[in-house]
Amino acid sequence: xSTVQPNAVAVDAADDAGLSAKQAQILQYxxxxxxxxTYFKSRLIADDLDLSAKEVGANMTAVAEAxxxxxxxxxxxxxxxxxxxxx
Numbered sequence: 001x002s003t004v005q006p007n008a009v010a011v012d013a014a015d016d017a018g019l020s021a022k023q024a025q026i027l028q029y030x031x032x033x034x035x036x037x038t039y040f041k042s043r044l045i046a047d048d049l050d051l052s053a054k055e056v057g058a059n060m061t062a063v064a065e066a067x068x069x070x071x072x073x074x075x076x077x078x079x080x081x082x083x084x085x086x087x
Contacts, residue, residue: 017066
């Protein structure tokens, strides 16, 4: 898995949507990886972005609401929250 850091363009676009830097980082990660995967666990996103699973989960609602090019849906909870992301 590759670690994705938010670049200036991603953060600027996220600022327009009212996202924090952390939320922009998560959104950029999902956009980058949605073509390769459909299901994302909060703890694995957290590991890749150097965040806690709790931070990811707490920010996913705002990310899901702001994302216009991907759909983010809470999918399940088995040893951590899983999110279904479709592009």
